[in-house]
Every structure is written in structure tokens, then in C-alpha cells.
Amino acid sequence: MDSEEKPMESEEKNIITEDDEFPSDLESKNDHHHHHHGEGHHGGFFHHGHRDERTENEKEEARKGSFLKVRHLVVEYTSDEEVIHAVNGVSFELNKGETLGLVGETGAGKTTIAKAIMRILPQPPARVRKGEVYLDGEDLMNAEEKRMLEIRGNKIAMIFQDPMTALNPVMTVGSQIAEAVHLHNAGISKADADKKAVEMLEMVGIPGERYVEYPHQFSGGMKQRVVIAMALACNPELLLADEPTTALDVTIQAQVLEMINDMKHKYNTAMVLITHDLGVVAQTCDRVAVIYAGQIVEYGTKFDIFDHPSHPYTNGLFGSLPKLDDDSDRLSPIKGLPPDPRQLPRGCSFCPRCPLAGPECDQHHIHMVEISDGHFCRCVKAVPMKKAEPQQEEKGHQEV
């Protein structure tokens, strides 16, 4: 792998360099100011650059810690000799029982990140240029395909956005679930796998006798429950949920989110929830990573992000939302469009749309700044601040 200094393409074009610090509570606190490109050291915990020179000790260090670790993930797509920079150095950590929300717009790279973790990106056209993924200490990027087959569906499960296309139309829903159970439990009898499938259906609120029905006999919300039942059939430790409720109506969305939350608490599952709906994030996530043009631009607890949104893009997202309790006439949208991923701006990728942009924004790669404990922002204008006391979350809903 190349060094931090080496540009990927011509010098003229944008440069995506090895990414910088790691948004985690373990991050050293000496990194409050923005670093110029290539300045080197940021943060004590996280070593970066010159990956091959790392010692075994450091590699060992990387394996330890959180349940899921994603570091410096860089993914490109190649089409017609053009390189599309989909994910440009994404790092995050996730503990068991925690939910991380990946928020961003179409094309920001959210789904690519999830697929890269699961190693189901079609290669080519996709290419994981670099990056490390550790699940429970196991290096997934260098695992053999045979091992990945064991891990997928068993340790990691994914819920896809569109339940209509995620199910096989010519298999009964029950046998689709039983198939997953059968594959991951060597020696389980067909009868036992079927029994487990019925159990899973009932767990997601579908009567067991509908085991023999086909996907077209179910409504959208029911189909999404089938997909969820399938994903949870092998008690995955990590759940990657890609817009699990986007295709559903609000009342059904409420039911499905409730169910996912219950499952999560019951099995202490770690979850990455991909969504563009800030409301869904507020109601389900512990931590939030805001993604823009393949980079995390802001990272923190949900209280950090919702109470003190700091990156101009995050603020723009909130300004674009019609509020239920606000009577102002006009929304304040973000002007312009997301950048062309083939030609990302040099420097801050949000710069062309940013109301605060200044001359310092488009020159260098922008690094994450820790503006309060565990709250990171990729903006040269970000100023460290005093953090307010997070309030206790109260859980409450009324079942009728």
C-alpha cells in the first residue's frame, strides 16, 4: 500500500490521501486543531500511513478493542476507465448492543461501506483500495472466501432496503428462512430447520402457518418482516440494516423499528443502520456518522449530532427538513448538488456548497477535529466547545 503522500491520480486532480484519525473515545485529546496535509501525526492511538511498516504489536493493537472496527476504508468503482471515488477513508468502531447510524444522501457511499464490511461488493467494478475491517478481532479483509461464507448470514447479517427484491419469488418464505438456518448449522435436520423458520416467523409477528406462502402473498411490511426474520435466524452478532424501513409506510415503519429495537436488546446485537431519515436515527441510534461524498464529516453520539450539529453539511440537512413544530414558511436547503464522485474537490468535498467556505477550505485535505469529547467534525471552521450534559433517554411507547 502506498504512503500518505502519494496521490492516487494526477497531481492536478483531487487528491484523496490516507485518511486521518479515528473517531473513537480512545482518540487522544491533543488533536484539537486542523492539520495540514501531510503533517503527519494525529492522535496517539491511531497510527496511520506507511501501513506496511507497522509492527506486529501495532497490528495486534488494531485487533483489540471494539467489536467492529472499520479503519481507513477506501473503495472505488471503475467504469469506462473512469475512477469513481465512492468511499474515501472511512473509520468507525461499534460495540456490542450499540447502534451506529450512517446518515447521508444518495450516492454518499453508505451502502458501499456496508457491502465492503460484508465483502459482497462486485469486484470488479468495485475495488477495496485499502482499509481494514475487524470483527471481534478477526481480520475480515484478509479472511479466506471460505471463512467469509461461514461469517456471512451467521455472524453478520444484512437487511436490504427493498423487501420486494430481496426475496426469491418462487420459494415459500419459510423455506427461504430454513435454507439460511440449514446452511449455517451443519448437521441440523430439515425438520429442525423448518421448526426454527416457523419460530422466526412468529417472532416477527407473522403466523407460523404462513410458512408455506410465497412472497407475493405478503404485503410490503410483512415482506420486510420476513427479510428481518431471515437476517436474524442465525442470531447474528452484527446486523447491517440498509434503509430497512424506507419502503414502508409510517405506521408499519413504527412497528418494524420497534421490532428491530426489541431484537437488538434481546440478543445484544451490534447494528449499523443506514438511513437518510434523521427521525429514524434519533429514535434508534446511539451514535451517528454523517457521510458526505464517501467521508465521515461528523461523528458523535446522537446527542452530539442533534443538539450540537457542527458540520455545515449536518446543519444543512437539518435546515432542509420541514419541522413539525416550526411555522416558518421557507426551508433553508443546501444549495447545489453533491460533487461528482469522479472528480471530488481538492480539500473539503462540501466546500462548493458550503455557506461558510473560505480560502483555506479547498486547498488541503481536511482532517477530523474533536470538538468535544468523542464528537468529531471534519471542518476547518469547527471550534472545540464545551459539551452539555447529555440527558437521560426515557423509553416509552403506548401499546394499544
Next chain:
Amino acid sequence: MEPLLEVRHLKKYFYGPAGVNHAVDDISFRIEKGKTMGIVGESGCGKSTLGRTIIRLQDATDGQVILSGKDVTAAKGQELKKLRENMQIIFQDPYSSLDPRMTVEETIKEPLILSRRYKNKKEIDDATTELMHLVGIDERLRLAYPHEMDGGRRQRVGIARALALNPEFVVCDEPVSALDVSIQAQVLNLLMDLQDSRKLTYIFITHNLSVVRHISDDISVMYLGQLVETSPSKELFKHPLHPYTKALLSAIPSTDVHHPNKRILLKGEITSAINPKPGCRFAARCPFATEACQQPQKLEEVLPNHFVSCCQIKKINSEL
């Protein structure tokens, strides 16, 4: 004030092998000029069918639609053609509602040419340019094809086409649902600006409740082909009275991280309006349902301008 649009007992039934689908079943309301009526409901409740029947993209089974004093449902031939210029629709999906083989210019021009209002090519070109400016499409995109543009721009083309003949009334059928949040806000602002400058009257169909509150003066909540509640929009969000409206509003994921939603979880899902029983169609999922709900329900004015169709309304809402 005379309403611009009046819908009287409108019905649209679809006859299929499984029975008669009462997609729109006896719906009445009126909209004043320059106002927006929001229609909300879950997928399959008939809200798009309602919009399409009002502008006569399909014929009504029964009932009347009166636009500026003219009966849309009974109009024929030339008269209907003239009426159509006055009522337009903006579709949900800007990816499938534009002809992929027509440039931006051709798409916007087409209604201008068909209307025969313009004398020569120059006038049509000028009008096209003006429309592009109006909706904020750059001149350099004049010869672009839909696939070369993002969803927001395509939707702007759809809006330009709808406004080409200067209609008074526009049905917006989920115009921003397919767009990203930041682009969605741009298009919503555009729609509101156009309403101000051209005194447009909108029916705004959506399942997104925060969007509908933002843009509408009045909101009607639909459930399986019928209106269950109609009220000025702020009033509806402040005092939802029908049990379905209450559940629907409580299900919107709130961005308030300190006060998680107190969700009213409904049992089951929206079913279908095929051969419905005469009583309240929400009764099967309603926590307050009783014997009396098996009788036909009527939309009644329980508070000023606030109509609800529920026989249990006084029991559910102690303040009434």
C-alpha cells in the same frame, strides 16, 4: 368566497376478479383559490386515485368535480380539452414521467405547441426559455436528455411542463418523495414560490407528514378510500381527533432525541377497499372500536372547520 375547486361525493370503483375496489368512496371537499389541500394516507389508501380522478385522468364512477364553476366530470370534446389546460399534474417519479428520448426543451415545448396559443417558433422558444428560468433550470441544459440530469432537475422539468399553459390548479402527486432531503427542500421552496407568484391552487398528495404540514393550508386524512379527518393543517397537528390520525402522527419518527416518540402502535396493516363492509373501515385496527362502528360513518364538523368521521369521537376526546 367561491372555492376554485369543489369535489362532491366523488367515487371511483375498480371492478376486478376479487370484487369491487372502492378506491375513492364518496369524498367531498372544497379548496379556495391560492390554497393548498394536503391529502395524506398510507400506500393503497386511494390518494393518488383521488388526484387522478379529480383532473380526469380517469373517469369518475359517480360524483362531481367543479373547477372554476365548470363541471369537469361531465365535460366532453373541446370543452374538456380547454379544461385540461387549466388543471395539471406533477408526478412522483421524475425518472419515469419524462420521455427519455425528448430533450428538456422538447418536453417543455410540447404543451406550448399543442395549445396553439403561440403564433410562431420564436414565441414558443421565448416561452420555453421563460419557463426554464421560472423553475431554475440552467440554459445550458436546454438540449439535455433526462438521463443526463439528477432527480431534482428532472422534477423541475416536470414542474415546468405542468405550468407551461398557466393552469390555475395543479395536483402534486408525491412530487418530492423520490428526492434526497437537501434537494427536496429546494423543490418544496420552488413549489411554494410558484404558488405565490402565480396564485396556484394545489392538491398535495404525500405520505410524508412533515412535508404536508409545511406546505398545506388544509389537510385531509384518507383511509381506504374515505376521508376520516379534514382540518386546517396546524389544527390537525395540534389536535388530531380521529384515532387513525392520532396513530399516524405519533408514528412520525421525531428528531427530538430527548423525548422519544410515544408511539401508538396499530395492530395489523392497511387492508384493501375491495367489497368493504358498510361500517368504519378503520374499525379492525382501532383500539376504540365498538358495535356502533359497524354502522356507516359520516364526516361531521366537530370543531370549527374541523371534520371527523368517527362515531366514538366524543368518547375518545374528552375535551369535545
